[in-house]
Amino acid sequence: MTGPLLELDGVRKHYPVHEGLILRRQVGAVxxxxGVSLSIAAGETLAVVGESGCGKSTLARLALRLIAPSAGTIRFDGRDVTHDGRAALKPLRRQMQVIFQDPFASLNPRMSxxxxxxxxxxxxxxxxxASRAARVRELLDLVGLARYHADRFPHEFSGGQRQRIGIARALALKPRLIVCDEPVSALDVSIQAQVVNLLKDLQAEFGLAYLFISHGLAVVRHMADRVAVMYLGEVVETAPVGALxxxxxxxxxxxxxxxxxxxDPARRPARPALGGDVPSPMKPPAGCRFHTRxxxxxxxxxxxxxxxxxxxPGHAAACHFAETVPAFTRLGAGERHARLQARLALYERKRAAMTATTAA
Structure with missing residues (x-):
């Protein structure tokens, strides 16, 4: 295959908001x-990062065609699957699987x-x-669980072991793409490392492509080939992981x-933390959606x-001043503190000016 394995082109998902119990009418949309455009090649890991509520999980469900897009095109292995119905999508399900965030809630407690x-x-x-039983034993070996675990139930395992079961289930149909929706966020740090290393080993062995959704930037740095940063439903920057x-x-x-x-806190990057609240996705700000913060x-x-x-090369950003934004540097404690204070003062002046404009 020469083209991308998965391609999203101008994809949108808007949820209508209605009011009224009898005469219901649409008053807006979330x-x-x-308008997200992304692609993933076979054997590649694309990480999607951003704050809670920025649209990462919705994007994952769109990529899997668990929900239909409001607009845009979704292609898998060159085939347009945007408008495929349930019957047409069933063969596709074997090629696309998911690892969920909560390793306990995603497993049926009544099933072994x-x-x-x-x-x-x-x-x-x-x-x-017989062949299914043999495949189960093979899957347990792949994810580092003992074969006698096959007779046990989810509540008998630790969080890391349960996530290994979730990974094994995702591998059962020999997929080509796996969507990892916050697969390690519910685990202890030491267990996170084990699961991430397992995912990388499986990718190397089977040539899997990953769409990796995460809040953990340290995990993303270790796991991803490319990163897409989302804010309020839009991709604001994409780059190879090293460049980003x-x-x-x-x-x-x-x-x-x-x-x-x-x-080392003294080597913290010279940028203030985010201020203000994320705007409502029903009424995103005009212009650049990030300008309010x-x-x-x-x-x-x-x-x-x-x-x-x-x-x-491979690096894009949605900012009018991307070429002139101050460089992201790591400074000594004294210089870092001085620059941080200066930028915080600038932020406060801008916020005061916007508040005065709004009041007028």
Missing amino acids: RAVD VEEILAEPMLVHGLGDA YAAPRHPYTQALLAAAPVP CIVAQARCREEAPALRTLG
Whole structure:
């Protein structure tokens, strides 16, 4: 295959909001995903990061065609699956699987591990009882669980073991793409490392493509080949993982990285943490959606929405001033404190000016 395995082109998902009990009428729409274009190649990991409510999980459900887009096109292996119905999508389900965030809630407590792992094969009518049992044993070996675990139930396992069961279930049908929706956020740090390493080993062995949804920027740095940063339903920056962490060009990306914990606080990036609240996805701000929280926003940002522009090989950002945004650097404690105070003062002046304009 020469083209992308999964391709999303201008995908939108708007949820209508109604009022009235009898004469219901639409009064708006929640713009959960608003014009996202992304692609994933076979064997690649694309991470999607952003704050809660930015549309990451909705994007994952769109990629899996668990929900239909309001607009845009979704292609898998070159085939347009945007408008496919349930029957047409069933063969596609074997190629696209998901690992859920909560390893306990995603497993049926009334089913044994063997039943959980065999269920996808039963749904798709694959093999007989003996071949399914052999496949279950193979899956347990792949994820580092003992074969005698097949007779146990989810409540008998630790969180990390339950997530390994979820990974085994996702592998049962030999998919080509796996959507990992916050797969390690509910686990302890030491267990996170084990699960991430397992995912990378499985990817190397089977050539899997991952759409990796995460809040954990440290996990993303270890796991991803490319990163897409989402804010309020839009992608604001995409880049290879090394370029994004070395020189992020969107102020939102810089603020996210500044908020991530670092081993040495004196080497924290010279950027203030995000201020203010995320605007409502029903009424996103005009112009750049991030301008209400951006410390470098100017008048143009409030009036004109920036396009996602190419800045370098594989690197694009949706910011009018991406080329001139101050570089993301790591400083000594004294210099970092001075710059931080200066930028916080600038932010406060801009916020006061916007408040005065709104009051007038």
